[in-house]
Amino acid sequence: MACALLRSALRRKPPLQPAGADRRRYSHRSGALERAIAAFRSVSRDEGVSLGEAVREQHGRDESVHKCRPPDVVVFPRCVEEVSALAKICHQYQLPIIPFGTGTGLEGGVGALKGGVCFSLRNMDEVLDLHEEDFDVTVEPGVTRKALNSYLRGTGLWFPIDPGADASLCGMAATSASGTNAVRYGTMRENVLNLEVVLADGSVFHTAGRGRRPRKTSAGYNLTNLFVGSEGTLGILTKATLRLYGIPESMVSAVCSFPSVQSAVDSTVQVLQTGVPIARIEFLDDVMIGACNRFNSLSYPVTPTLFLEFHGSSKSLEEQVSVTEEITRENGGADFAWAEDEETRARLWKARHDAWYAAQALRPGCKAYSTDVCVPLSCLPQIIVETKEDLMKNNLTGPIAGHVGDGNFHCIMVLDPDDPDEVQRVHEFTERLARRALAMDGTCTGEHGVGLGKRTLLREELGPQAMEVMQGLKATLDPKNLMNPGKVL
Secondary structure (H helix, E strand, O other): OOOHHHHHHHOOOOOOOOOHHHOOOOOOOHHHHHHHHHHHHHHHOHHHEEOOHHHHHHOOOOOOOOOOOOOOEEEOOOOHHHHHHHHHHHHHHOOOEEEEOOOOOOOOOOOOEOEOEEEEOOOOOOEEEEEHHHOEEEEOOOOEHHHHHHHOOOOOEEOOOOOOOOOEHHHHHHHOOOOOOHHHHOOHHHHEEEEEEEOOOOOEEEOOOOOOOOOOOOOOOOHHHHHOOOOOOOOEEEEEEEEOEEOOOEEEEEEEEOOOHHHHHHHHHHHHHOOOOEEEEEEEOHHHHHHHHHHHOOOOOOOOEEEEEEEEOHHHHHHHHHHHHHHHHHOOOEEEEEEOOHHHHHHHHHHHHOHHHHHHOOOOOOEEEEOOEEOOHHHHHHHHHHHHHHHHHOOOEOOEEEEOOOOEEEEEEEEOOOOHHHHHHHHHHHHHHHHHHHHOOOEOOOOOOOOOOOHHHHHHHHOHHHHHHHHHHHHHHOOOOOEOOOOOO
C-alpha cells in the first residue's frame, strides 16, 4: 500500500529553511546538498529532516571505539515509499547513504566517512504480518528483538536470536548477528526468509520474491543471504521475514567449573557429539569469573566455567541434564549446579549476563571494546591459552567470554582511551588475535561484522579472488559507491 503521508508530502514543496549555526561547512557539493535537503523536506516534511549537530552526532557513532563521524543530514522515513524517494534524491545528487537502526553495532558501521545522509529507520516500527501456523513474521526495520518478542507474547512463539543488545531486527540481519542461542537456533543468516531492499538508485525489490516465505527453496541465487551481513553496503533493508519457534515447554540452566580451558571445551564437544540439543553453552575464563564474583557478590570458583541452558519437555530435560552432568564430571568438572524455576535460573546466569559490566568495573572510568574471533572447536583451547599469554605479556586487561558451542569468543578489552600507548597496544593485540584465528582456519569476526576496523583482515581471510567477486557485486548493485562507503570492502 502506498504511503499516504508521502503522497500528501509530495504535493507541497516548502522552501529550504536555513540551518544557521547547526549547518556544517560544505565543500564543492554544498549546493547539491542544499538542493537535496529541500527535496528531502518535500518527501518527509520538516520534522523528518534534521541538520542539528546533536542529532547528527548521535547518528554518527555506535557502541564501538571508533570515533564519531556524523552525517551531513539525518532523515526519518516513515514507509518504504519514503525510503525509495529519499534514496532517489541521494542518487541524483550523488550523496552517500548510511542506514541506521538502533546504533548498537560494535565495528563502526554507521560512521559517515564521506558525509552524506543517514537514514534513521526508527519510525518504521510495525510488525506487519504474523503467520502463527507457519512460524514466520514480517517486520519493518525499526522493530527490535525485544519488541517483537513482546508482540508475540501469548502466541506460544518467540524469536530466539539474542545478540545481547536490544538491536533492530533488520540491523541484526545487516550484520548477520547471532549470540548465546546460536548453537541451537542458528544465526540471522539461517533465520531470515526474505528481505525487502531499497537499492542505491531507489528501486525496491524482494530477495525471495514479493510476499514469499517458504521454509526452504532451491530457486535461483540466494539473494537473501547476499544481503544478510552486507552491513548497509548494498542496500537498505526495509522489511524482513523471519523464522519463529515454539516457546519451549521447560527450560533448565546449569553451571559447572573446570580445572582448565581444555577440559571445558572437551566437555562441550562431547555434549554436542552425544546429540544433546543444548540451547546455550557459554564459557567464562578465570579472570572473567573473578570479575563477575566481585561485581555481583557471587562465590563461583575462580576457574574456567561453563554456563548451560536446555530447552524441551520436562522429561527430555531430565535426560539432557543427566547426560551433560556425567560428561562434565568425566572431564574434571565440579560444582555442577542446575535450576528449573525462573528465579533460580536467572541467579545462575547472572554472572554471564553481567559480564560486560563486570569487566568494565575492573577499571572504573575506562572504556570497553569487544573482540570477536571464531575458530573450529578443536582449536579453541589453544587460541584461548595463547591469547591469555598475550594479554599478560602486554599488561592488558581482557577477560574472556564466549559462545563456546560455536567456537566464538570475545576478549572484553578494558582500556583508557586517553592513554595513546595503551590504545596502540590494544590495537596491536586485536590484530594479532585475529591473525591467530585466521591461522587456525577461523574468521576475524564471528558475529559483530567487518565495519571499519577489519577490512584488511577480511582481505587476508577471503583472498584476492573472493574480494574481487564481492567488489564486482558491489559495483553492479551500487555503481556510484553511495551505500555506506568505506565499510567492509
